[in-house]
Amino acid sequence: MGIPSIQPYFMPRKDELPNNRMSWTLDPERAVLLIHDMQQYFLDYYDNQASPVVELLTNIRQVRARCTARGIPVVYTMQPSEQTPEERGLLLEFWGPGLTARPHRHPIVNELAPGDTDTVLTKWRYSAFQRTDLLGLMRRWGRDQLIICGVYAHIGCMLTAGEAFMNDVQPFFVADATSDFTRNWHEMAMTYVAQRCGVVLSARDVLDALGEGRAPFDLERLRSEVAELLELSAAEIQDGDSLLDLGLDSIRLMTLVERLRNAGIEISFVDLAERATLGDWWELLSPRLPQAHRPRSQGEEMHGVRG
CATH class of the missing domain: 1.10.1200.10 (ACP-like)
Structure with missing residues (x-):
């Protein structure tokens, strides 16, 4: 029971990403950035000075900065530090008490602290759409694309991508701005999204799609x-x-x-x-x-x- 200690592994490179069935293109006017569960509690299971966390933080920071510059809404999910057994439900059987055992590790990591204009949603289940207003917010904003970063790739990130697809929202799964328990689980999540519900991109792909690299270098x-x-x-x-x-x-x-x-x-x-x-x-x-x-x-x- 509980999250295992996570050994370092190399973040997937762009040339290692799976082939996408879809050729959807990111549009700054349609997209929302989701930074999924980047709380200190979940990063405590990694060596924060090694891969994949070093690349994870750098890439999310770059993607967030570019999204903010392009006027793309940024949404964070955070699991609550206090949950009753009824609120935690079946998660209690799978993972134990979770954050309630270490409530002081509840905040988003300092490197990615939400800004004043960002939206923070309390999250209760794997998918960021469950028991939150994420879908309602996206519809009010008139947006139907979701850029997904965060942890863990094969749990909340992948299932959020699946539920986005089932609500006619195009998910863009940023392979090197997500991380997982192992490289194998990470690869499984990428392959599933690429073949069943979304598009898998690198952080560089996202930056390019949102305007990177088009002007002369001056x-x-x-x-x-x-x-x-x-x-x-x-x-x-x-x-x-x-x-x-x-x-x-x-x-x-x-x-x-x-x-x-x-x-x-x-x-x-x-x-x-x-x-x-x-x-x-x-x-x-x-x-x-x-x-x-x-x-x-x-x-x-x-x-x-x-x-």
Whole structure:
């Protein structure tokens, strides 16, 4: 009885995702982001310094930031810290008392704390639609797509995707922004969703669908990328500001390096780690831009760096 201790495993890569039966496309005007049960209690069963949790937190944070920027509603589910045996029902037999045994671990993890405009729903069963107003909210908002992130992939996330489908809501299951007890359970959940009720995407797919990577890579795009990772507005980052003082850590820096490489810019973690400001980074990066990303007047762009 109860949740098992979860051993580290590698998060699925984009080239390891199952084939989707459907070719549905994410639309910012139709979508809602669901961050499912990302409470400290559920992450306590992992090694939070290892895969898949490191990638899980980074990817959810990126997806949430992009959804917020595009005006997509963000909904969290949280299981309550206090539940009577009647409220817990059959979950008590399967999993024991759950959060009621450790109510102090009830909050959403600090890295993903809900914002003032986000919606938080109390959740009582596996599916986020059961005994909540999620479907009603989506209908009032005129939205019929659900982006699903969180834990655990083969339990609440998968069953939420199934119930979304049964209510004519298109579910988009973000494979590397969900995690599970084991890699096998994770793969089972992905395969089921891809073949029976939704579309499985990577976090990068979601970012691309919501507007990532369409503009040339210039100083302002670099500023926007860094701002998203730091959960700030671009206007809050001046070229001479210390990015370390603004909250840059090694995980965010590794994520940025991967984004730059995806844009065709060859750079290493060490290259960026040795420099502390956006202006320094742009001075380093601009000569390495692929031709397709070079600004028309790169000299002017360089001289326009704000100190």
